[in-house]
Amino acid sequence: MILLHTLNIFRNLKYLRMTGKAAIERIKENAEVAKNTINELKNEMNVLNNEYNTILAQQLREENAQLLAAVEAAKNKLVQLELQKGIKQTPLPNQTILQSSVIEPPAPALSTATHTTPDSSAKPKKDKKPKPPKEKEAAAVELPVNIGRLDLRIGKVEAVQRHPDADALYVLKIDCGEGKPRTVCSGLVKYVPIDELRDRTVIVLCNLKPVKMRGITSEAMVMCASSDAGVEVLTPPSDSLPGDLVHCEGYTRQPDSIMNPKKKIFETVAPDLHTNNELQACYKNVPFNVAGKGFCTAKSLRNVPVK
Incomplete structure (x- = not known):
């Protein structure tokens, strides 16, 4: 009886060792599956995040473009109103302005009604040659944005x-x-x-x-x-x-x-x-x-x- 009981104990231990190995293998397989699933989820999240950022950036660019166009239109309208009232426009560096259609009257000539007797000891003044007017650079024409x-x-x-x-x-x-x-x-x-x-x-x-x-x-x-x-x-x-x-x-x-x-x-x-x-x-x-x-x-x- 003792021998039979001992044999049963050995059989049970052998079965438990085999069962334990199988369980460990299943645990390893499940861990590998979980790891792969997590990696796939990370990749999907990265793709979704990139697509969202692309869509958001495009929306912001379109909104900025619309705002810039509205500001430019308002600025041009203001310039036109000032020109109609004869307000002279002062150009800023590297910017083109609309030329006013208002023609400024020429400066009045200096009066020569008062005469004085020239002093013979005074040195004669040299006649100053009038400086030629500077040619205005042609303003660059900006093409319409369309x-x-x-x-x-x-x-x-x-x-x-x-x-x-x-x-x-x-x-x-x-x-x-x-x-x-x-x-x-x-x-x-x-x-x-x-x-x-x-x-x-x-x-x-x-x-x-x-x-x-x-x-x-x-x-x-x-x-x-x-x-x-x-x-x-x-x-x-x-x-x-x-x-x-x-x-x-x-x-x-x-x-x-x-x-x-x-x-x-x-x-x-x-x-x-x-x-x-x-x-x-x-x-x-x-x-x-x-x-x-x-x-x-x-x-x-x-x-x-x-x-």
Whole structure:
């Protein structure tokens, strides 16, 4: 009996050792799963945080641009009112002012009614030659801030790949009719499959200041219709060619070579870029067009911002 009891004890100990090892393995597996889950949650939180910061920054830029435009309009109105009342404007350094239409009367000539007998001992005074009037420098004319300041052209995507250091970015090579393609970084990974961009004809904003995006310099921007429902790359007329210019009727096309970021030109124009009910990309309800070829459109997004 004692021997049998001893054997049972050994069997139970062996079973407990085997059960304990299995439990420890399960605990290790559960810990690894928990670790992976935490890492995935951290990554998702980082992505959401970046998207929120991007949206918030865009909203602030648009609000600042609207405020700057309102201040500029009020200042111009005040200057016009002062000019109408004959108040002379004093130019500030590096600033252009409106010239007053009021002509100031010439200064009255000095009276020569009083004569004196010249003193023979006095040295004759030399006649002073009148100084020629200084030529006024022509004031630089600031072009109006509207769609005409944007260099919008047709481009053809020659190559596209994922950015090696940014999961949300594509790196595109786009032929804009300039001899060599432009490199463009575009945050379309979440919205447009890569196959839909290959060999596609697009509308490109070409006079933004080049900027590095995770080590790669982006030289332009692909124009898209954008809303909470999604993002769609704008489509030019079917027979458009790389380098074709995009116009907006009623606005003279006179783009800056590179827009000065300090002047907030694009930020001022952007709030008035949108699609209409016919899916046409517009500026203040005037559709974009390629001369003789037609309008630029979105696929399905009506009455949403273009950016």
